[in-house]
Structures are given as structure tokens and as C-alpha cells.
Amino acid sequence: MRLYLMTLAIMQPYFLPYIGYMQLMNAVDTFVLYDDVAFINRGWINRNRLLINGQEHLFTVPLKDASQNKRINEVMLADDPKWRSKLLKTIEQGYRKAPYYGTVMPLTEKIINFATDSIAGLVYNSLVELNQYLGLTTRLVASSSVYDNVQLKAQERILDICKQEGATRYINPIGGIDLYDKPTFEQAAMELNFIKAKRVEYPQIIRAGAPGEFVPWLSVLDALMFCDVPTVRAMLGEYELV
Template identity: 80%
Template sequence: MTIAIMQPYFLPYIGYMQLMSAVDTFILYDDVSFINRGWINRNRLLINGQEYLFTVPLRDASQNKRINEVHLADDPKWRSKLLKTIEQGYRKAPYYGTVMPLTEKIVNFTTDSIAELVHFSLVELNTFLEIPTRLVASSSIYQNADLKAQDRILDICRQEKATRYINPIGGTDLYDKPSFATAGIDLAFIQAKRVEYAQFNRPEFVPWLSIIDIVMFNDVPTTRAMLTEFDLL
């Protein structure tokens, strides 16, 4: 059993999707502190040939709240505005006809919780890309929010009977392999490779955009192949 644990990110970049596709169970770490100006409710698209940062507006978001306690803004117009932006940016993309209905289903999902919106979006993306990974919200099952940092990660691994834990490469200073080895768990770090593809006729590729950018320009088999373009360290 291989698992990974990450905060929920909305329409994430390819590295996040690679991590999710590389494991059997992916835990959405939704009962930890919200991160202001992070990737929980933001990501980047290609609009008019330029990088564009979109944000899902939130109500009273604060690092003093857990992610699953943060609500979407009351004004529902953000949904139609975001969809209009995506339509304008990608309507001439080769796979717009199949990807836009998926995008509309995700953005229009009825909830006032950013954690629930992200969870739903990742389930839909996994279905679309035929990724069999099981998704679990940490707030729903483990009952160990009193533990901190590595201790909590190890406890989740034990509860899941994991034999391997994969973390993004940025966590190399947060976890140590001997502690995991003592618990009978192999600790690995994933490093995404830069994957390029045609973005209309733009001469210079814009990397690390939302998965929406990738599936607008690539079919499912090509995208699935891109999800294997990483190193495990």
C-alpha cells in the first residue's frame, strides 16, 4: 500500500496529479491550517497567450482556521466569471469540446466549502483521466489532529497499513527516512519533470499551469503518459 498526503489544491498543476496517480490512497489533508495565498483556492491558466492567476473567492479565510472550516464567498458570480475566462482562453483548444463540460461540472458543484469543492474536483479529474487512486479526507477518518508534523503522517501511514509514503520533493527537510524505516515504511520523494506540449502557436512554453491547460491541449492517453514523467528519490 502506497499513500501520499497533501492539502487540497483546486485544479492543480501536473506535479500534484502525478503524486496522486503514483499512489494507492491519496489523503486530502483538510484539517490543517489554511494557507493564505497558497494553492488551495488558486491556480494558473493560459489566457490570451499569457499566464493568468485565478482565485476562488473565500469568506473569512484565515490561517487560524482549518481548511475544512473555510467557506466560499457568498457571491456566486465567481463561478460564471471563471467559466467565462476559461471559455475565452481555451475555446479554440483541440480538446475544448470534451474538457469544458468537465470544467463546468466541477466549477458549478453545489457547496460552500472549499475543501468539498476540491475533493469533488479531484474525484472528477481522476474519473476523466482513469486514475484509480482512492481519495480520503483526513478530517473524515483518522481522528489524530492532536498529533503534529511527522508524528501525524506516521500515524496515518500506520492506520492505512502503508508500506510506502511518497511526499513532494520540497519535504526532504521535514521527514527523515530512519523514522519511517523503523515503522516499516519506505519514504520516497517525488520530483516532477518538466513536460512540454503545444499551447496554440505560442513560441515559448508556459510550464506548470493547471491540469486544465494540459487536458485542453492533450488527449487522455497523452496526459496519462505525462503523469508518469517524474523521478522518485
Template identity: 80%
Template sequence: MTLAIMQPYFLPYIGYMQLMGAVDTFVLYDDVAFINRGWINRNRLLINGQEHLFTIPLKDASQNKRINEVHLADDPKWRSKLLKTIEQGYRKAPCYQTVMPLTEKIINFTTDSIADLIYFSLVELNTYLGLSTRLVASSTIYGNSELKAQERILDICRQENASRYINPIGGMELYTTPAFAQAGIDLKFIKAKRADYPQFKNDFIPWLSVLDALMFNDIPNLRKLLGEYELV
């Protein structure tokens, strides 16, 4: 069984989705410290030919809290504002009519938890893309939050009976192959390849939110994009 563990990101870039599609079980690491100005509640869209950073407003977010302890801001207007921005940016995109109802379903999901919103969004994306990946929130099952760094990752792998663990390429300095090999786990790193696709008539802007890829590509093309990576 192949496993990956990642902090929850809202409408993440396609490399995140490639990792999800490459494994049998994808663990959302939601009981670790929240990162200010990270990608948990932010991402980038294509608006008027330029990249546009959107941010979901949060209530008293702090790196002293775990991700699953952080709540959405009380003012619900951010939902309609974000949907309006997406409509303005993508209403002429080829897959808008199909993807916008999914987007509305995700953004209007009733919750005050950023972790729950992201979990719901990834389940919906998982289904839309035709993936069979099992999604698990780390806060709900493993009971090992006292462990740190690599030891906690290895413990989750053991509890899931994983034979392979895949991590983003940026984590090569965090994990050691011998430690995983000693536990009987094959350690691999995923490296996303840049996969261009038409974005209206402007020069391609890579690594935007996966929502951008959804707006411009049908399911067969999306599945091809999800395979544009290598394991090292």
C-alpha cells in the same frame, strides 16, 4: 500499499496529479491550517498567451481556521466569471469540447466549502484520467488532529497499513528516512519532470493548472505526462 498526503489544491498543477497517480491512497489533508495566498484556492491558466492567476473568493478565510472550516464567498458570480475566462482562453484548444463540460461540472458543483469543492474536483479528475486512486479527506477518518508534523503523517500511514509513503520533493527536509524505516515504511520523494506540449503557437509555459494540460492533450498523452517523474 503506497500512500501520499497533500493539502487540497483546486485544479492543481500536473505534478500534484502525478503524485495522485503514483499511489494507491491519496489523503487530502483538509484539517490543517489554511494558508493565505497559497494554492488551495488559486492557480494559473493560459490566457492570450500569458499566464493568468485566478482566485476563488472565500469568506473570512484565515490561517486561524482549518481548510475544511473555510467557506466560499457568498457571491456566486465567481463561478460564471471563471468559466467565461476559461472559455475565452481555451475555446480553440484541441480538447476544449471534451474538457469544458467536465470543467463546468466541477466549477458549478453545489457547495459552500472550499474543501468539499476540491475533493469533488479531484474525484472527477481522477475518473477522467482513468486513475484508480482512492481519495480520502483526513478530517473524516483518522481522529489524530492532536498530532503534529511527521508524527501525524506516520500515524496516518500506520492506520492505512501503508508500506510506502511518497511526498513531494520539497518535503525532503521535513521527514527523516530512519523514522519511517523504523515504522516499516519506505519513504520516497517525487520529482516532476518538465513535460512540454503544444500550447497554441506561443512558447511553452510550464506548471500551469492541470486544466491547461487537459485542454491540449488527449487521454493517452495525459497518461504519458502523468508518468513524467522520478522517485528519489
């Protein structure tokens, strides 16, 4: 009988992701950033949502010649660096009255101003910083830097990464439940689970006159602005494994 399951998850790199992404990262020992697969246009790699003037606001990190014909780690940031100051200004305007703005804004500036030319590099560093801020211990690995198995496809590649890492359990977001076959994982001596995030709510400061309903599934930055670290860490445990 196994006394310990070495757990692993694999996800494309998302910038300042929502709570569900962070829940998955916190639920495993090793979190692989799948950065040598095809870039997805209009996905969440370089976009996310914030609360601005009480309403959902989609921000986008501008890229240079982004294409689904390129791998994520081949996609570069736009040459014009002004997007960084513009995004920081937007965040300042939206959250300057939030209770934890004073501690979270320096972290945000550090993340957005990180010196890199690639979206993969920006995201990797941002997740390292978020991990450290929240006191998480998950090991982060970029798939492009280790496994040398891009010739494998889909489930076959996932299993190979798990084997290379010595993982005994693989956890995937619930949205991929139809993509993976439990008997195949069992034959490889691998447990397969899917994580289903529960909706979490917390006090959001709403501008006078703006809609008053809670706006869910925003960037984790929103939760960090309105809640202390222990509260956000507790949110990371609000999920179900199936």
C-alpha cells in the same frame, strides 16, 4: 520479502492543480487530502494558473473570512456565486480554440458548478472528477473524515495516518525532503520516497502576437485542453522517485 507496497501520499487540497500534484496522486494507492490543517493564505488551495491570451493568468476562487487561524475544511466559499460564471467565462475565452475544449469544458463546468459551500468540498469533488476523466484508480480520502488524530503534529501524524491505512510506503513532494527523517520511517517499517516532477511540454495554442514560448506548470486543465487523455496519462508518469 514484501511482494506489494501499499503506497500513500498526503497533500493539502489544491484546486485544479498542476501536473506535479496529479503525478503524486497517480503514483499512490491512497491519496489523503489534508484538509484539517491550517489554511494557507495566498497558497494554492484556492488558486492556480491558466493560459489566457498566450500568457500565464492567476485565477482565485473567492473565500469568506479565510484565515490561517482556520482549518482548510472550515473555510467557506464566498457568498456571491457570480465567481463561478466569471471563472468559466475566463476559461472559455482562453481555451475555446483548443482541440479538446469540446470535451473538457463540460467537465470544467461540472467541477466549478459543484454544489458545495466549502473550498475543501469543492477541491475534493474536483479531484474525484479529474480521476474519473483520466481513468485513474487512486482512492481519495479527506483527513478530516477518518483519522481522528489532529492532536498529533508533523511527521508523527503522517506516520499515524500511514499506520491506520496499512501503508508500507509514503511518497512526499521533493520540496519536503528536509521535513522527514528516513530512519524514523524505517523504524516504523515504512519506506519513504520523494517525487520530483519532470518538466513536460505539449503544443499550446498561442494567440497571434503573444509570446511563443511554452508556459510550464499551469493547471492540469491546460494540458487537458491541448492533449488527449492517453497523452496526459503519459505525462503523469514523467517523474523521478528519490
